[in-house]
Amino acid sequence: MSSSRATLIQVAERAGVSLASTSRALHGTGASPAMVERVRAAAAELGYSPDATGRSLRMKRTFQVAFAVADIGNPVYVEMLTAIHEVLAPHGYRVVVMSTGQTVASTVDLVRSLGSGFVDGLVVSPLRTDDTLVEAIRQAPVPVVVIGRPLDGIDSVSTDSAAGIGLAVAHLLEIGRRRLGFVNGPLDTTPGAARQRGFDAATADPAFAGEHAETERADDFTVTAGLEAGRRLLARGGLDAVVAANDLLAIGVIRAAGELGLTVPGDLAVTGMDDTEIGKVFRPGLTSVSLGSAERGRLAALLVLDRVGDGAEPVQQAAVGPHLVVRESTAVASKEKSAR
Amino acid sequence: MSSSRATLIQVAERAGVSLASTSRALHGTGASPAMVERVRAAAAELGYSPDATGRSLRMKRTFQVAFAVADIGNPVYVEMLTAIHEVLAPHGYRVVVMSTGQTVASTVDLVRSLGSGFVDGLVVSPLRTDDTLVEAIRQAPVPVVVIGRPLDGIDSVSTDSAAGIGLAVAHLLEIGRRRLGFVNGPLDTTPGAARQRGFDAATADPAFAGEHAETERADDFTVTAGLEAGRRLLARGGLDAVVAANDLLAIGVIRAAGELGLTVPGDLAVTGMDDTEIGKVFRPGLTSVSLGSAERGRLAALLVLDRVGDGAEPVQQAAVGPHLVVRESTAVASKEKSAR
DNA sequence: CATCACCCCGGAAACGTTTCCAGGATGATC
DNA sequence: GATCATCCTGGAAACGTTTCCGGGGTGATG
Numbered sequence: 001m002s003s004s005r006a007t008l009i010q011v012a013e014r015a016g017v018s019l020a021s022t023s024r025a026l027h028g029t030g031a032s033p034a035m036v037e038r039v040r041a042a043a044a045e046l047g048y049s050p051d052a053t054g055r056s057l058r059m060k061r062t063f064q065v066a067f068a069v070a071d072i073g074n075p076v077y078v079e080m081l082t083a084i085h086e087v088l089a090p091h092g093y094r095v096v097v098m099s100t101g102q103t104v105a106s107t108v109d110l111v112r113s114l115g116s117g118f119v120d121g122l123v124v125s126p127l128r129t130d131d132t133l134v135e136a137i138r139q140a141p142v143p144v145v146v147i148g149r150p151l152d153g154i155d156s157v158s159t160d161s162a163a164g165i166g167l168a169v170a171h172l173l174e175i176g177r178r179r180l181g182f183v184n185g186p187l188d189t190t191p192g193a194a195r196q197r198g199f200d201a202a203t204a205d206p207a208f209a210g211e212h213a214e215t216e217r218a219d220d221f222t223v224t225a226g227l228e229a230g231r232r233l234l235a236r237g238g239l240d241a242v243v244a245a246n247d248l249l250a251i252g253v254i255r256a257a258g259e260l261g262l263t264v265p266g267d268l269a270v271t272g273m274d275d276t277e278i279g280k281v282f283r284p285g286l287t288s289v290s291l292g293s294a295e296r297g298r299l300a301a302l303l304v305l306d307r308v309g310d311g312a313e314p315v316q317q318a319a320v321g322p323h324l325v326v327r328e329s330t331a332v333a334s335k336e337k338s339a340r
Numbered sequence: 341m342s343s344s345r346a347t348l349i350q351v352a353e354r355a356g357v358s359l360a361s362t363s364r365a366l367h368g369t370g371a372s373p374a375m376v377e378r379v380r381a382a383a384a385e386l387g388y389s390p391d392a393t394g395r396s397l398r399m400k401r402t403f404q405v406a407f408a409v410a411d412i413g414n415p416v417y418v419e420m421l422t423a424i425h426e427v428l429a430p431h432g433y434r435v436v437v438m439s440t441g442q443t444v445a446s447t448v449d450l451v452r453s454l455g456s457g458f459v460d461g462l463v464v465s466p467l468r469t470d471d472t473l474v475e476a477i478r479q480a481p482v483p484v485v486v487i488g489r490p491l492d493g494i495d496s497v498s499t500d501s502a503a504g505i506g507l508a509v510a511h512l513l514e515i516g517r518r519r520l521g522f523v524n525g526p527l528d529t530t531p532g533a534a535r536q537r538g539f540d541a542a543t544a545d546p547a548f549a550g551e552h553a554e555t556e557r558a559d560d561f562t563v564t565a566g567l568e569a570g571r572r573l574l575a576r577g578g579l580d581a582v583v584a585a586n587d588l589l590a591i592g593v594i595r596a597a598g599e600l601g602l603t604v605p606g607d608l609a610v611t612g613m614d615d616t617e618i619g620k621v622f623r624p625g626l627t628s629v630s631l632g633s634a635e636r637g638r639l640a641a642l643l644v645l646d647r648v649g650d651g652a653e654p655v656q657q658a659a660v661g662p663h664l665v666v667r668e669s670t671a672v673a674s675k676e677k678s679a680r
Numbered sequence: 681c682a683t684c685a686c687c688c689c690g691g692a693a694a695c696g697t698t699t700c701c702a703g704g705a706t707g708a709t710c
Numbered sequence: 711g712a713t714c715a716t717c718c719t720g721g722a723a724a725c726g727t728t729t730c731c732g733g734g735g736t737g738a739t740g
Binding site: 357358359360361364370371372375394396397398399400 | 717718719720721722724725726727
């Protein structure tokens with residue numbers, strides 16, 4: 001209990017110098033070597049460690065950045081969190097985990113709460129977006145970086161998940177699949193809407209040439225919801241491939257296929273999206289469209305770091321391109337092993 | 341930018357009352373209804389939101405709790421984090437994510453850094469423990485709750501993972517397996533040591549009656565390390581079951597079995613530990629010993645919440661019992677489906 | 681020898697909030 | 711009608727730090 005009690009004033013008294021000199025000797029500049037030595041010694045004897053709150057109040061910086069998502073358990077967000085933490089920690093910044101909640105309103109509340117100044121910046125990946133949210137972010141008292149859809153006048157790190165779905169469809173066509181199902185999550189979410197757009201565009205393309213395509217919507221971006229949606233979709237029969245909007249949904253679909261006695265990839269090829277760890281270790285290894293979750297997190301952290309440092313640069317809009325990672329779940333020959 | 345600028349002093353001036361009354365009207369007690377109304381109105385007009393730093397400095401409370409683990413990406417820790425967040429957020433506490441690093445020394449540094457007072461409490465799950473760490477935690481200026489091995493005089497939430505391994509071994513014997521392999525992680529970690537102890541004890545038990553048992557050690561508690569250790573172990577042949585110290589290791593072992601043409605559970609039964617989401621959705625569904633990760637996180641959060649509220653209660657040592665969740669990877673008849 | 685520049689130190693203010701303390705007004709009780 | 715308790719309000723201090731500002735000392739230069 002003793003170590004936290006020592007204050008800068010006590011260090012100053014112990015060293016027999018002024019408060020100002022003590023502060024300068026420890027952190028700032030403009031102190032003579034003798035002074036530094038003297039103060040350091042006194043600080044060490046007392047086990048002094050500077051109080052973060054006092055410093056924050058004076059400097060108007062908390063050295064904290066918030067990361068907010070709807071569901072911290074989602075593997076994609078975990079990857080982002082890890083990447084953000086890895087970038088920020090070496091710069092002396094702490095990461096505060098927050099929840100946006102499921103609704104736009106709760107996300108707006110979160111952004112407004114930044115007015116309390118407990119954090120120097122925010123990285124947020126909103127599930128649903130809205131004019132009120134955009135406005136709240138614009139008015140936010142600290143820098144905000146959005147991971148997701150780029151918004152006017154707001155720093156963002158985005159990816160083209162619609163094009164990503166296109167990659168999956170093209171890959172399935174290439175390996176000879178012709179009758180595609182699409183299992184998507186809720187359409188009123190940003191990713192849900194984008195991926196639907198991607199699927200519709202890909203299947204409307206001349207290259208697709210009027211082959212069969214149908215969509216089934218899951219209640220959520222989870223394995224369970226994917227299982228249920230997969231059952232409904234596959235029960236109707238006649239498909240030779242399924243594009244899932246998500247790795248978790250894809251795994252649900254594969255389980256549904258198993259229930260119906262369909263083999264993957266033999267009877268049914270399945271693709272996921274996000275290229276999560278869980279898809280990598282799954283059997284069969286899941287072909288998935290990587291959206292660079294870790295990279296997006298990394299870029300967002302760098303952006304927010306820039307912002308909290310300087311002031312008003314132009315709006316930054318970074319993007320990470322999707323790319324396809326082929327594994328067993330869409331293998332042409334069933335004896336193929338996963339790369340790597 | 342305007343919302344953060346409004347300070348309590350400005351609200352006071354606007355309302356035409358003193359600073360003290362303003363503060364009381366907003367948060368404290370002992371203000372007349374008229375005063376409350378008046379101040380509320382002024383605060384609303386100015387879009388005032390109280391400054392967290394100023395409040396923290398005065399109240400000597402940050403309303404923040406840190407959660408520190410070696411690897412935030414590990415599903416077990418993600419479950420804990422989620423549970424902790426769910427407990428703390430409704431009480432107005434924020435969660436700061438930190439990394440203990442891999443070594444004891446870095447964990448000690450982390451605990452010492454609490455002296456800066458940026459957080460009211462800490463929940464930590466150290467991979468490796470040490471006298472210096474125990475001492476550092478005892479000296480810590482804020483309440484610390486350890487998730488892991490119970491330590492003298494320190495609040496902790498533990499589980500008996502050794503007994504958990506015993507459950508797995510008993511289960512395998514029960515379904516008729518006689519030649520067991522054990523894939524463990526590094527022995528110098530707390531969980532590694534405990535689980536080795538559990539396996540050694542279980543196979544030394546009379547009930548085991550001198551059946552075959554051998555151990556292979558993985559470099560880490562990951563799928564990749566499990567795959568490599570599984571290859572080494574299974575290459576030697578002669579086993580009909582493998583106990584893995586971890587779900588991730590178990591999945592690696594199952595992949596190794598697949599490479600060698602062994603079916604699971606037909607040729608080889610495999611058990612994991614931690615009962616993670618990834619094991620639930622894996623094919624075959626992974627039989628696993630649950631250590632109640634979410635529950636441990638929940639209890640730890642409640643403990644730290646108690647501590648930051650009051651002062652000196654007696655040391656609290658909570659425990660969560662292990663229990664076995666049987667799924668396909670140890671099914672007796674191969675046609676069995678996983679329960680829910 | 682005087683002037684100047686430079687470097688280093690100490691005093692003091694400021695960041696925004698909560699809370700202690702004392703005083704004034706009001707209502708109730710005797 | 712006087713005393714007392716009660717309730718509410720305002721002034722002021724305090725939390726721990728950084729930084730502005732002025733002054734004194736030292737060395738160098740004219």
